[in-house]
Amino acid sequence: MVRIDARCSDRARNPESSKENFQMNKPLENKLALITGSSRGMGAATAIRLANDGASVIVNYAASAARADAVVEEIRRTGGKAEAVRADLTTLDGIAVLASSADTAFGGAFSGRVDILVNSAGTVEFGPFLESSQEAYDTHFNLNIRAPVELTKKLAPRMVQAGWGRIINISSAFGEAAPLAGVTLYIASKFALSGFTRGLSRELGPTGVTVNGIQPGPIDTELAPPPGTPGYDANVGLTSVGRYGKVEEIAAAIAFLCSPDAAFINGENLNVDGGWNA
Template sequence: MRHVLVTGAAGGIGAAIAEEFAVAGAVLTFADRDPDALDRLVARFDDTPCRALGLTADLSDTEAPAELVRRAWAAQGPVDVLVNAAGVYPSLDMADVDATAWDRLFAVNLRAPVLATAAFARLAVEHGRGGAVVNISSGSALRARPGGGPYASSKAALETATRAAALELGAHGIRVNAVSPGFVPVDSACNPVSEEYAAAIGANPLGRAGTPEDVARAVRWIAGEDAAWITGEILRVDGGSSAGALHLPRIWPPDPADGAHRPSTTAVPATAQATKGHPA
């Protein structure tokens, strides 16, 4: 039975990840800065065979990530899987960035997962164990948006840190990967999403927004034995939105008869592609 530590576990994606590992019968340790939300999450598993523990932690604190890993290890035994799902994503224009806002964002989105991974690796090596780390990135790492530059920067840096850790820790049997979700509607007091924004960002070849469960299944898979020869990978779970520009018009070759551009009779228009499948 694997021991899984999930940070940011009380959030929408974090909670779905917790539920996904619970189905697999894992020993679960949850971390979040919101003690009430954490208590509600742990209570979900009161009548199940799962052994669940909630630990309150403010991962913006310098010492908190390493201390969290040590507490989880001491309380429930060696950690086999570390999922760094905690993150903040405020809207902030690059022209309005100040040192406080930048440092706070990077403390949670980059420094915390790096320090937690380092603490996990030290304990695993000390005890002669391998393990798996999964960082939660974002499609913003590939494509910034107005008001999202600092957030996008933190996720791009996290993906590079993921690859670097994979290179260095593989010799110890520790795999380090990231899962990068596309648009997944979740409740956020920090940065609520408008219908206009959701419509603009949610288009993808599969025609629907993602769900926390879509992300959670990918996390459990890449942390498991079926992915045992995968490390340093950034797994895009985004309905294909990172594959290309879905809504750009096609450039058709001219018809030799009159020089006019003729659309193919077999191609599916971009607007139809965007609306196929389940509604967002």
């Protein structure tokens, strides 16, 4: 009881102490985060985590308004701020729509400035490369690499102007290795995204904007092969921990790269893969 009273008394004498504690608990307060593909899976978990850390969040979706609204509702239920924006990032028009949403988000409170861009939207199709279609090629490269490049080109200038920004590209454990057959187009697009991360980090580093990547291993989402299937055994067998990762574990890594503690980390493609690429 004495210790509790002492802490309360200290806060009463020094209001700045309470303010500092709040900022430590909400390190992304007054930041606007845009997370692509955030109506489900890793993107949704990231939106919720960054909102919990104080950021106002734009939840992007391509098809299911119900899923996006559920993420927004979850964030608001716990006192966070979020808005949903529909945009198909396989098209240049969709990319433009999403980029311009920053101008009106939260009543224009951020004056079009996006502080944190998480390029999470992506796609993968399985099958032999020699049997792949032009459509499959276009889908992989339009969503997995063109969308992050074009969004960054539209949103990074205001980060540079502000002297602070975080760009996080969600690549893959396949972004530096090819341990399985049948995903050649996916691997090629993710190698490109990991390379884009490294190259851009050199250009933006001096401006106060960091550019990093996350390379997830097999993660427990609805798109992952379920237990008891050959795909599950193949994926989990490549890890050293013997399990799928959780979407919250990916979100935690992204939140760290967005935090003040990660200010000296730039150009890193961080494997969060359970030892897949060890």
